[in-house]
Amino acid sequence: QSVLTQPPSVSAAPGQKVTISCSGSSSNIGNNYVSWYQQLPGTAPKLLIYDNNKRPSGIPDRFSGSKSGTSATLGITGLQTGDEADYYCGTWDSSLSALDVVFGGGTKLTVL
Amino acid sequence: EVQLVESGGGLVKPGGSLRLSCAASGFTFSSYSMNWVRQAPGKGLEWVSSISSSSSYIYYADSVKGRFTISRDNAKNSLYLQMNSLRAEDTAVYYCAMSMMTNAFDIWGQGTMVTVSS
Numbered sequence: 001q002s003v004l005t006q007p008p009s010v011s012a013a014p015g016q017k018v019t020i021s022c023s024g025s026s027s028n029i030g031n032n033y034v035s036w037y038q039q040l041p042g043t044a045p046k047l048l049i050y051d052n053n054k055r056p057s058g059i060p061d062r063f064s065g066s067k068s069g070t071s072a073t074l075g076i077t078g079l080q081t082g083d084e085a086d087y088y089c090g091t092w093d094s095s096l097s098a099l100d101v102v103f104g105g106g107t108k109l110t111v112l
Numbered sequence: 113e114v115q116l117v118e119s120g121g122g123l124v125k126p127g128g129s130l131r132l133s134c135a136a137s138g139f140t141f142s143s144y145s146m147n148w149v150r151q152a153p154g155k156g157l158e159w160v161s162s163i164s165s166s167s168s169y170i171y172y173a174d175s176v177k178g179r180f181t182i183s184r185d186n187a188k189n190s191l192y193l194q195m196n197s198l199r200a201e202d203t204a205v206y207y208c209a210m211s212m213m214t215n216a217f218d219i220w221g222q223g224t225m226v227t228v229s230s
Contacts, residue, residue, distance in 0.1 A: 002156060035216030037157070044207055044223055045149075045157065050216035057213075088157050090216065100173065101147070101159035 003028060004089055004104035011110040012079050020074040020107045022089030028102055032092040034072040036065055039086045039106075048087075049074060076109070084111050114138040114219055116208045121224030128198050128228070134191040134208030134221055142166075142186035144212060148193050150204035151223075160206070161193065176202075198228045 005023040012018040022034065036049040047056050049065035052072065064075040072089055089104040120132040134146070148160040161182040162171045170182055181194040191208055208221040 033215065035214075037217070044220040045209075045217070046220070047214065047216050047218045050214040050218070054214070056218055086156075090157070100171065101149075101162070103157040103159065106156040 002105040003093055003102040004091070006087075006089060006104035006107045008105070009108045009110065011112055013112050014079050014081060016079050017075065017077045018079060018109065019076075020087050020089075020109070022072045022074070022104050024070050024072075024091065024102075025095075026070060027095035028070075028091050028093040029067065029072055030070040031094065034065065034067050034089055034091045036063075036072075036074045037088045037090065038083075039088065041085070045088065079111050081111050084109055114212065116210070116219060116221035118206060118208050118221045118224040121206065121226045123227045123229065124198055125230050126199060126228055129194070129196045130198065130226060132193040132195065132206055132224060132226070134193075136189045136191065136208075139212065141184075141189040144210050145169075146182075146184060146191045147209045147217065148182060148191075149207045149209050149217070149220075150202075150226075151207070152201070152204040155204075158204075163191070195226070198226075200228050202226065203228050 033051045037045040038048050039045045052067040053065040062077045066073050086106045088106045092099045093102045115137045117135045145164045147162045163182045179197045183192045205223040207223045209217040210219045
């Protein structure tokens with residue numbers, strides 16, 4: 001059972017927009033920055049969003065992030081078949097020993 | 113080019129030990145904290161352990177505390193994970209990851225597979 005809760009799957013048609021939610025608590029999302037990762041099949045995760053809503057160099061502006069209270073959301077517009085992947089949210093959790101890193105269970109995006 | 117390359121994975125029996133390595137290149141290894149993250153087959157990401165740049169601060173997930181030991185050799189630009197008393201549930205791809213330009217994991221290795229089975 002993951003500390004952060006994500007929907008197992010989402011789907012949308014090419015060109016459409018999709019959002020992926022990530023729910024936590026005051027000990028994690030509520031008081032820490034959230035990051036988002038994309039994992040294409042058979043590859044290592046790749047950072048998409050950090051500090052809730054910032055994109056690393058090279059990440060297109062089709063990808064966006066937001067945070068409100070103890071929840072965060074990843075948005076993807078102009079969906080492409082190449083966006084089919086697993087997406088994970090991550091943050092720190094201060095309720096456990098020190099400051100542990102926690103991830104959501106992941107959301108599989110299908111582009112229909 | 114910044115690169116992290118893991119090695120040392122393989123098949124080990126329950127109760128056995130394995131030592132993973134992560135070779136870093138393309139940056140000043142001694143300046144950065146390093147991490148291990150694992151992913152069981154068909155499952156999500158799980159943070160395993162972190163170590164600060166000078167090894168002063170070390171953290172473990174509760175699931176591996178007392179069994180795994182993280183360490184680094186800054187002279188060799190290498191990160192290690194000594195895994196003892198391995199269990200079937202430790203079966204996973206183990207990734208070496210770091211925060212270089214952001215405060216998230218922006219650099220990842222390709223991963224090394226560890227299988228714990230009799």
